[in-house]
Amino acid sequence: MNLPILSIILLAPLLAMALILFVKEENSRLIKSIALIGSGISFLGSIYLVLAYDYHSAEFRWVEQWFEVPGWGIQFILGVDGLSIPLVLLTSIIIFSGVLVSQNLKFRVKEFFALLLLLVAGAYGVLLVLDLFFFFLFYELAVIPMFLLVNIWGTGNKTYAANKLTLYLLAGSGLVLFGFFILYFVSGLNTFNLKDMLELASFSPGMQKGLFILFLIGFGTLSATWPFHTWSPDGYASAPTAASMLHAAVLKTLGAYGILRVAVALFPEGAHYWQWLMLSFGVINILYAALCVIVQKDLKYIVGYSCVSHMGIVMLGIGTLTQAGLNGAMFQMFSHGIMTALLFASVGYIYEAKKTRNLDDLKGLFKEMPKASTFFILAGLTCLGLPGLSGFVAEFLVIYATFSVSYVFGSLALLGLVLSAIYILRILKSSFWGVPSDKSTAPVGVDHNWKTALPQYILFSFLLLLGICPMILIQFISQTSIVLLRGY
């Protein structure tokens, strides 16, 4: 039975959102359950995709075409391959745990869940759709709800953070928009259909170089590459937990997904020409952001910067343009997504319990809230790249690939490992361990019961599973990375 599985995954959140709009504000129970059902359906759909995908062929599966706009080369066509299936699974895991994390939200529940589901529908859209017009449509649809989410439920200097986040990302997407138009015009195929472009289009080297840098910067702003990353720490520091979970885990990966799907796949010469830039962006990202974390005092800023540092590993992996590098980059996209979600979930929980994110007030948290801080420590260990957890596999593959390309970049990336160890352990030393300081005014935190800890359990189980046997995810990706690199 060829159930239109992709459209179900895409429409489930949208329908849930539409339903929520008609439910009255008072019965928040119903709203939360609708949101849970919506994200649950897409979760099941993505699991079905993962199980039913055969790894040997790398061309697009479950392709559906709904309608097309004649003369403009636009059509609504859905399809997935080895690259997008893991990320679809990632998105559903994050939204499912995001909804679980915000179960105890009291303040304007209806709009919160409507915006959250809209954001995730945008993310699904980008991963599933194969047409540049709808790719861009969902790409911006994934960014806009964040503006309202930060403005209404945010903390701290939220207006500034919301404006900066949204305008920065949309400026980046402006470049991508311009790139798509040039692509349509230059490819000569008169269509925005990415599938045909991947097979038939061929571009002149000069055009490839220009377009590659355009897409690199355009998508790079969303995946927080070095000079364009300043929106991410401020944005996440003020965003509510579920929103920053989704944004950090899923949307950053969309940026890297865009670079892979559009830039690396279509422009081999461009990629080779700009390889040095990607490698240096990656390495600067890793070292620069890791250094910035060491002086931070606010937990959310720490997670924000460490997230930027880990996206550097993805950029580095893509920059190596080898199969191991791409495998490592895609693996890191998945594991980084889950890890940052777990970090934000535990930071959010600690913030709700202790009403403070300053490290000095959180002294002796391990004694007071053992479960909550263990989750943070476990996520920190993944961020550290401890073997046995998924962070290590990705870092190893990427650094191995970088070494096979150039020793200098490889050794610089290695330094990143020590820096990440330093900043994670400094947090443990200065706040979680030790004795609660008497001058801290924070209330006594209540620890997790199994219900509030459920999302964290789900997220950590994925980290552990992928750390122990990474072949599950690698076999998905290795076929696609061979196809992506066929032009090299």
Next chain:
Amino acid sequence: MSHLALLNISVFSNFVAFLLITFFLKKKEQRFLAAKVAITLSGLGALVSCVLLFQRFHLDIALTASVTWLKWNTGELLIGYYLDKVSLMMLTTVCVISFMVQMYSFWYMKDDAGIRRYYGTITFFSWAMIFFVVSIDLFGSYIFWELLGLASYLLIGFWHEKPEPRRAAIKAFIMTRFGDLGLLAAVILLLVKLKTVAIPVLITAAGTLLSPQEVFWIVVLLFLGVMGKSAQFPLHSWLPDAMEGPTPVSALIHSATMVAAGVYLLVRLFPLIAFSESAMTYILCIGALTSLIAAVMALTEKDMKRILAYSTVSQLGFMVMAIGAGAWQGGFFHLLTHAFFKSMLFLLAGYFIHMAHHSNDIFSMAKVSYGTKSKLMVALLWVGSLALCGLFPLSGFLSKETIFGSLMEGHHYGVYGVALLISFLTAYYTTRMAFIVSRNGEVVDAQENSLPLYMKISVSFLGLMTLIGFWIFLPALTEFFHLHSEWHAEQWVNFFITTIGVVLAIGVSYFYFGRKQATSEKGWVSFIPGLSGLIENKFFVDHFWKWVVDKGVYRFSRMSFWTDVHIINVIVDQVGLTAIRCGKKAAALQMGQVQQYIITAVVVSLFVVIYLIFGK
């Protein structure tokens, strides 16, 4: 039971204990049950490993079993076992010592609240160490190498309420982590060149496939990892601070297993290392330097655990020096014997500290009278110390004699001299400690000191191993370690020189510390100008690392955060503000008078006309 099944049991027994403790025995009152479960399971593991040792030791073929962990077009990584003679012996040593230490620590940690967390981490550590020893793939050993680092971090920082253990824990982790980068780089370079890092391949074919220059760099990077973990010269300052952790932890981790992992790796990959002469000499120098500096630092140390820590660093440097000089069998033999008597010494230190109301200072231990000190413990202290000096009947003598013998055969006379000096210093500070601790002080402590039987068994078993254990196995070991069953002239000369050196050192230390009326603390060190000052500052190594971290890491992080806030953010905000400023100007154009509007309209149209007529 097939050998593979036995191996699986011995490897995963500790892991099962870890799982049981963390997930099932969670309630407060179950903490003693958790400890008992851990001890029985690690005991089972030790027993099975001994059975495995007896069954497999005479076989020459290695037991290999592996599964592909990660595969891509240009490389493959395996997880599994490679059990040959070397790893078999190391496996048994680690299993037995970890069982003894866990038994001992039940007594030591009985009244500590976190005993469940303690046993959870120690079983996790033992599993990681055992799997590291038998792992088939250098990548697999790197994985467990890191897990060792994590477990030691958690155990050093066990009493995390106090600030010193926290600082010591993070220092240990960062330093070993810095070292691990070297090992990771070596693994990656090997993977890039040979597409696999399986140890059987490395031992047999690697040398021929790689150019000498590449082998040199790979070995140097590998040695950086060893320096981190086995506390060699520049990266050794974390080990003395790691004494903040509970004493059984130091007994297991910082004497027998983890710190020995680096030396074991050198022994394991010796066929590859042998390909590059320059790398061997580099290892030799670092080993010698570490050994000398650590020995000197132990001379005036007052804290018993720090003396043992420095002596561990010195003995490790000694083994690394031996391996660097080519005598890897001697180094490995010394590694095994050292593991037993050093862990026994640490356990005894635990007892003496416990007895002297938790003060590590040997002079306060000296004040306690014979009545309260248990005779057995003092006797075992002397057995351990003399084994450490390398006196005749004890196991320390056997391994040191092999090293000296092979140094003599290899005609490394310079190295021989340095080794002699080191063994003189070792003998001196060890017997200094033994004399002071075993003095008959006047404080009679009312607290009863009946030690539980299992604690006595664990310590005396290690004592037995040092006394007679290795003599029993000598016939089996001679063939593997190239010992000379019957001695010729050189062996006797070698024996006399070393024994004279040791006896002389014992005499000097008796003169300063052993006699009834001896009161000096520093012994002959106070006569040499500047030496004690140098020792106080720990050869300025800590200052160097502090300078690197503060000047390097923190300065750069402040700098990068400053650029982030003041340069990049300011540019971004300015872009926004310029848009607003131009907005103000553009809005100001709207003066509001109609005639001004119409004039602009007409003037612009005129410009267009002029452009159209003349411009085109």
Next chain:
Amino acid sequence: MWFYSVETFLVLASLFFFSWSLRKEVHLTLFHKLVGWAGFLVLLSALFSFDFRGVFFQEVYVMDGFSQLMKVILVLGYFITLFLAQEVKDVDGKHQPEFYLFLTTSTLGMVVLVSAKDLITLYTALELASYSLYLLIPMRSNGKGSAEASIKYILIGIAASGIMVYGFSLLFGLTQTTYLNEIAAQLPLLYQMPIFWVAFFFSLAGFFFKLSFFPFHAWTPDVYEAGNTQVIGFISTVSKIAGLSVLIRFMLLAGETAHVLDDVWVAIAIATMTIGNLSALIQKDLKRLLAYSSIAQAGYLLVGVLCISEKGISGAIYYAAAYLVMNLTAFFIISQLSKNGNNVPTSAVKGLFKRSPLLALTLLISFFALAGIPPLAGFTGKWFIFSAAVNSGYNVLALVAIFNSIISLYYYLMVVKDAYSDEGIEAGGLEPIRLKPAYQIYCYLSIAVLVVTGFFPHLFMSLTKQSIAVFF
């Protein structure tokens, strides 16, 4: 069957309103119901006459696919204005019938303007439309600046039509004919002469005024601020689209040769967009903000038109239709927000989500559509226009347009933020806004239209494609 054409129904409606204006006292409630029905009838006639074709009055008046489509759009705007202007608070009772009369005559003028193929009919239709609008501005009873603004409006309007007529005379001088297609026929031998293009440019000046392009945009903020909200909604959308359709007709007639004026068009488009967007950033009054935003939107329309390619023109028409719906909804929200019709500062939007969730959602959808955020019609329209521009080689213009729409995001998003953020409003300060059932239906309809046409553009695009197929 010509009886059922739009023009006749508009004349009937204006006669109907004229008869009501003769009465002494006007029974308002009954009158307002009739107004709605009159508008609906006119809309029906426009839809009915959509596929009329033919040439009348000696080729002066033509009904082709393009004109009928534009008529439908114009009358749709007229109907929405009437529908939403059921209780016009700031025009006192006895002037109400005149209010609707002039609205109808203005629409009639625009409808004729669209089909005009001759310079003189063009001029008469334009003046009919403009003068009825000039009269509507001063009708606002309590508007403090409305008299001054209406004089400004009239003066600039007259100046613009003066330049236009001068252009027409030049055209007539060169080609000895007032029929547009005859002028087009003589084009091959005329287009080398720059004077022809000067004439062409001047004759379009009148429509620049209507579309508020760069040189003639200065009146927009003052008039929008002073005029009655419903009328301003009408001016900003319907009269702009009428101007656009004439501009398209002129461009299509000139055809490929019009690329001579490319640099002028590009300069005007960039100037219009940038001035509109930049000055809107700091506006405090909502109507003045929408004035500058409508200037910027006109700039985007020009980007579509100046490519003179089938894609560009159909994109511009699609965007114009979407713009009509978005802007009318925006002005409708302002009219609901303002108490008895006076102006509304941007801070009045604060806490709208509490006062009326539906209105807040409509505001969100319409402002996001104006900003060009997917999946709404505004975004799809901008996509069509910019991709057409890049297709015809205007890369720089497309880039500037994209970054202009990003700058415009700021002021649209700030309004939406105020609508939905809840800090800064004192607890009891908000009295909920009761929406009449008709208006609620309108809100749902406009949201549905903007979302559906945004996500499924192909429904409307096939329509525009046939209508302008005749020119390519």
